[in-house]
Amino acid sequence: MNHLTLTERMRILAEGTKYDSCNQSAVCHSFTPDGRCIQLYKTLLTNSCSGECTYCPNRCQRDATRTSLEPFEIAKITWSFYRKNAVEGLFLSSGIIGDAERTTERQLEVVKLLRGQGFAGYIHVRVMPGTPKYLLEEIADYANKFGVNAETTSSLNYSEICPNFDYSNDVLERLKWTRDLIKKKRREVRYGERIVGSNDTQFVVGAVFEPDRDLIRTVNKFMDRYALRRPYFMSFEPVPNTPLQNAIPSPKWRENRLYQVSYLLKDYSLKSSDFEVIFDEHGFLVNDDPKMRLAYAHPEYFPVDINAVEREELLMVPGIGPVSASRIMQSRPIMSEQELARMGVVISRARPFIEINGCKQTNLVSFLEAN
Amino acid sequence: MIIAFKRDVDGVLLACSSLGKYPNADLVFAKNMGELKKKFSFLGIEEEVLALGFKPVDSTAGLVKEILGKRPAKMSPRDPKPVQYVDLVLRHRDANPVELVRFLVSCQGSAEVLYSGKSILARRYYRYMRDVTRAWQRLCMFSRPDLSNGILMVEVDSPHDVADIFCRWLAKKNRDVPVAVMQGTVAWLGNGELIGVENFTKTTTSFVSSLRVSAQQDDEVEKLWDVFYNSQMIQNRRNHKLAKKMQPKSSAILSKMAKKDRYVVERGISSCTLDRFV
Numbered sequence: 240m241n242h243l244t245l246t247e248r249m250r251i252l253a254e255g256t257k258y259d260s261c262n263q264s265a266v267c268h269s270f271t272p273d274g275r276c277i278q279l280y281k282t283l284l285t286n287s288c289s290g291e292c293t294y295c296p297n298r299c300q301r302d303a304t305r306t307s308l309e310p311f312e313i314a315k316i317t318w319s320f321y322r323k324n325a326v327e328g329l330f331l332s333s334g335i336i337g338d339a340e341r342t343t344e345r346q347l348e349v350v351k352l353l354r355g356q357g358f359a360g361y362i363h364v365r366v367m368p369g370t371p372k373y374l375l376e377e378i379a380d381y382a383n384k385f386g387v388n389a390e391t392t393s394s395l396n397y398s399e400i401c402p403n404f405d406y407s408n409d410v411l412e413r414l415k416w417t418r419d420l421i422k423k424k425r426r427e428v429r430y431g432e433r434i435v436g437s438n439d440t441q442f443v444v445g446a447v448f449e450p451d452r453d454l455i456r457t458v459n460k461f462m463d464r465y466a467l468r469r470p471y472f473m474s475f476e477p478v479p480n481t482p483l484q485n486a487i488p489s490p491k492w493r494e495n496r497l498y499q500v501s502y503l504l505k506d507y508s509l510k511s512s513d514f515e516v517i518f519d520e521h522g523f524l525v526n527d528d529p530k531m532r533l534a535y536a537h538p539e540y541f542p543v544d545i546n547a548v549e550r551e552e553l554l555m556v557p558g559i560g561p562v563s564a565s566r567i568m569q570s571r572p573i574m575s576e577q578e579l580a581r582m583g584v585v586i587s588r589a590r591p592f593i594e595i596n597g598c599k600q601t602n603l604v605s606f607l608e609a610n
Numbered sequence: 611m612i613i614a615f616k617r618d619v620d621g622v623l624l625a626c627s628s629l630g631k632y633p634n635a636d637l638v639f640a641k642n643m644g645e646l647k648k649k650f651s652f653l654g655i656e657e658e659v660l661a662l663g664f665k666p667v668d669s670t671a672g673l674v675k676e677i678l679g680k681r682p683a684k685m686s687p688r689d690p691k692p693v694q695y696v697d698l699v700l701r702h703r704d705a706n707p708v709e710l711v712r713f714l715v716s717c718q719g720s721a722e723v724l725y726s727g728k729s730i731l732a733r734r735y736y737r738y739m740r741d742v743t744r745a746w747q748r749l750c751m752f753s754r755p756d757l758s759n760g761i762l763m764v765e766v767d768s769p770h771d772v773a774d775i776f777c778r779w780l781a782k783k784n785r786d787v788p789v790a791v792m793q794g795t796v797a798w799l800g801n802g803e804l805i806g807v808e809n810f811t812k813t814t815t816s817f818v819s820s821l822r823v824s825a826q827q828d829d830e831v832e833k834l835w836d837v838f839y840n841s842q843m844i845q846n847r848r849n850h851k852l853a854k855k856m857q858p859k860s861s862a863i864l865s866k867m868a869k870k871d872r873y874v875v876e877r878g879i880s881s882c883t884l885d886r887f888v
Contacts (some may be wrong), residue, residue, distance in 0.1 A: 246837050253841040266750050267856075269871045271843040272878055274852030280838065319831045320838070322762065322784065323754050325867065357786055476846075491847065570726040581727040 260471035288334030328361030339369035368409035384436030437468035445489025450522030459511035558588030621663025754865035
C-alpha cells in the first residue's frame with residue numbers, strides 16, 4: 240500500500256463525509272460552490288468499513304483507497320481550523336472498524352482528547368448503528384450532538400440496503416436512547432454552559448423504492464416518538480462498483496421538496512396526514528411548492544381576512560411564514576398590501592389567498608358566481 | 611429648551627424620557643462632553659440645556675419599560691431585545707440619534723412598532739438594525755485571525771461600528787487565548803487578563819502591534835483548508851447562483867482565505883492539472 244501524506248488522508252476522509260449533513264445552527268464560515276455551508280470540520284475516522292451497505296462508497300467489498308487518521312491528527316486539524324475561525328467545531332463519522340462498539344470507542348478517544356485539551360467548540364458525533372448504551376452515555380458527556388442515521392423508513396427497506404444491521408434494534412432503539420440522553424443532559428446542563436443539540440437523523444432518498452408519503456410519515460413519527468427536531472435528506476446517487484451502481488439517481492428537487500415538507504411539519508404544526516392531498520397516485524411529491532399545493536387543495540379555507548384570523552390560519556397562506564405571521568398578529572389592523580410587504584410577506588404568492596379590508600383578488604369562480 | 615444627550619443607549623433612552631416631558635424641546639447629541647461643548651460654541655447656543663447620559667447612570671431597565679412598554683415584543687427568534695435594538699441601530703453609519711429618539715417616542719409604549727416594519731421609519735430602523743447585525747455576523751463568518759505570539763489577532767474594516775462586539779464574540783469562542791481586533795487606529799483586546807491587562811479593553815493598534823513578534827502567515831493551515839474545502843463540494847450539485855449569494859463578493863475583502871473560497875465559488879474547482887499535458 241502506498242504511503243499517504245496527512246493532506247492526502249485528510250482529503251480522502253473529508254470527501255467521505257461530504258454527503259453527511261450537519262448543522263451547528265449558529266455560524267457558517269464558508270460555502271462550497273454547490274451552495275452548502277461549512278460549519279464544522281467533517282471527517283471520517285477511517286474509511287475502512289466492515290459494513291456492506293449497498294449504496295455506500297466505503298462498503299467493504301468495494302475497491303477503494305483505505306486510510307485513517309489518528310485521534311491526535313484529527314485533534315490537531317480541528318484546532319488549526321478552529322483557531323483560524325474557519326469552523327465552529329468537528330463532525331466525526333467513521334467506517335465500521337470491526338463492530339459498532341470498537342468504532343465508537345475510537346470516536347470517543349478523539350472527542351475526549353479534544354475536550355482534554357480544552358476545546359470548547361461544537362462536536363457532533365455520528366454514531367454507528369448498534370452502538371452500546373454505555374458508550375452513548377459517555378459520548379453524551381462530551382459531544383454537543385450525536386445521533387444515528389435511519390437511512391430509510393422500514394425494517395424491510397433497511398435490510399435491503401444495510402444488510403449487516405437490524406433496523407428496530409440497531410437504529411430505532413438507539414434513536415430512543417439518544418432522545419432520553421438528550422433530555423437528561425438538557426436537565427443537567429445550565430443555561431449558556433453548553434449546547435445540547437436535539438436528536439437528528441438522515442435519510443437516503445431514492446436508494447430503495449419508497450414513496451415520499453412513507454418518508455414523511457416516518458419523519459412525523461420520529462418527531463413524535465424520538466423528539467426528532469430536524470431530519471436530513473440526501474439524494475441517492477449510484478456509486479461505481481456497488482450493487483446499486485446501475486440504479487437511477489434520485490432527482491435533486493425531490494430532496495428539496497422533502498425539506499420543505501419537513502419544515503412544514505416542524506414550524507407550522509402540520510401533520511403527515513395533512514399532506515395526503517398533495518401526493519400523486521404513487522405517493523410521491525410533485526416538483527411544486529408543497530404549501531402552495533396544500534392551499535390550492537383547500538379552496539374552502541381561502542381567502543382569509545388578514546385582520547381577523549388566528550395565527551394558525553395565517554400560517555396556511557403561501558408567502559406568510561412564522562415571522563411575518565407574528566408581525567401581522569401584533570400590527571393589526573393592516574390597511575394595505577404595502578404594509579404586508581414591509582412585514583416580509585411575499586405578496587405575489589399570498590395575494591390570491593388573502594383579504595384586506597374586504598378587498599380580495601377576484602378569480603374565475605367568484606366572477607361566475609357574481610353573474 | 612434643548613435636550614443634549616450622549617450618543618449611546620443610556621443617552622438615547624434618557625432623551626426619550628425627557629422628550630415626553632418637554633415635547634417641544636430641541637435635541638442635540640454628542641459622543642462626549644467635549645464634542646457637545648464644541649457644538650454649542652459653534653452654534654452659539656445660550657438656551658437652557660438639559661444634558662443627559664454624560665455621567666454614569668444606574669439602570670436603564672426601568673426606562674425601557676417606561677418608553678417601550680412591558681410586553682415582550684420580539685417577533686422572531688433572531689430579533690434582539692429593545693435595548694439591543696437601540697444599541698445596534700446606533701452603530702449604523704447612517705443612524706441619526708435625534709431621529710431615533712423621536713421614533714422611539716412615537717412608538718407610544720408599544721415596542722412591537724420597532725419590529726413590525728409597518729411605517730417607513732420603522733422599516734428603515736429595522737433595516738439599520740439588520741445591516742449592523744449582518745455586518746457583525748459577516749465578520750464572525752469570514753474573518754480569519756492569525757495566532758501570533760500567543761495572541762489571536764485580526765484586522766477588520768467594517769462600515770459600521772462593530773469591532774468591539776466582534777471582539778467579544780471571538781474572545782468568548784477562544785477563552786484560553788488573548789484576542790485583539792484592530793480597526794483603523796483603534797484596537798479591542800479580549801481575554802486581556804491572560805496577558806495582565808484588563809479583561810476587555812479599548813486600546814490602540816500600535817499597542818497591539820507591539821505585542822506581535824512577527825506578522826507570520828500560517829500557510830500550512832491555509833493549504834489544509836483548501837484541501838478540505840475542495841473535498842466538500844459535490845460536483846453535480848454545483849449551484850452558482852446560490853453559492854454566490856451565500857459567499858458574497860464582500861466576503862472576499864474580509865480575509866485571504868475567504869477570498870480564495872469566493873474565487874472557487876466563481877470559477878469552480880479545476881479538474882485539469884499540468885500532469886495531463888505531460
